[in-house]
Amino acid sequence: MPIETWFPLAIYYEDLAAAPDHREDLLATVLTLEKNGAERRAYPEMAWTGDLHGVQQIHQDPRFAWVVSEVQMHTNIYLQELGIDRSQVDLYIQRGWPIVSRPGQSVGAHSHNTAHISAVYYIATPESESIDPGSLVFIDTARVNEVCPGLGSENTAIIDEDNYLNQLQVSYPPAEGRLMLFPAMQRHEVTTNETEELRVSLSFDIVITAAAGAPAGAYEFLTPPPQQWQKF
Numbered sequence: 062m063p064i065e066t067w068f069p070l071a072i073y074y075e076d077l078a079a080a081p082d083h084r085e086d087l088l089a090t091v092l093t094l095e096k097n098g099a100e101r102r103a104y105p106e107m108a109w110t111g112d113l114h115g116v117q118q119i120h121q122d123p124r125f126a127w128v129v130s131e132v133q134m135h136t137n138i139y140l141q142e143l144g145i146d147r148s149q150v151d152l153y154i155q156r157g158w159p160i161v162s163r164p165g166q167s168v169g170a171h172s173h174n175t176a177h178i179s180a181v182y183y184i185a186t187p188e189s190e191s192i193d194p195g196s197l198v199f200i201d202t203a204r205v206n207e208v209c210p211g212l213g214s215e216n217t218a219i220i221d222e223d224n225y226l227n228q229l230q231v232s233y234p235p236a237e238g239r240l241m242l243f244p245a246m247q248r249h250e251v252t253t254n255e256t257e258e259l260r261v262s263l264s265f266d267i268v269i270t271a272a273a274g275a276p277a278g279a280y281e282f283l284t285p286p287p288q289q290w291q292k293f
């Protein structure tokens with residue numbers, strides 16, 4: 062009695078070989094940006110995120126050039142694996158920001174609604190293997206196998222066996238030097254850093270548009286290149 066599964070969520074990651082060469086500089090830069098950023102807006106249990114504190118354009122900052130080039134290269138591979146003809150689309154990094162998660166801090170569930178692909182890079186992560194250093198959790202919002210909507214709710218005790226057919230989330234502990242790519246619409250959160258160490262990462266949002274050229278913008282499902290827009 063086979064049960065087959067379909068429609069996989071594609072999460073990409075690569076452990077970057079040159080990561081140790083850049084760790085100290087990147088870490089120092091992020092901590093300086095945090096120190097000099099806008100007055101803290103988040104509540105104490107929420108990690109410091111650059112986008113809320115005036116630090117959301119690190120993709121334009123030469124101190125992050127190495128990570129940006131890796132994001133670009135691996136996004137190309139990711140899109141190729143997803144079967145996308147790269148020659149027909151242009152890619153833009155729309156936003157880039159650091160995250161500093163101190164002991165006891167987390168990031169609540171969200172999705173990156175203005176982008177298409179999101180990237181995260183782990184500059185420095187706690188060493189503990191037994192204590193959660195703050196894991197990236199992807200949340201299944203489609204719930205395709207929840208045959209009776211709400212049946213998987215934490216308020217019921219109706220699902221009595223957790224298995225891969227009713228799995229509603231997947232958790233990735235951070236790994237120093239790892240770059241991850243995922244669909245920006247995929248809802249996710251970062252669990253509490255239960256260690257006594259810093260957890261420092263970078264996030265990037267990437268947008269796909271039609272490639273510049275004659276047919277650019279012909280399709281209503283693909284954004285025309287921004288050069289063709291008219292601001293008013």
Ligand SMILES: [Fe+2]
Pocket residue numbers: 171172173249264
């Ligand atoms: Fe996020």
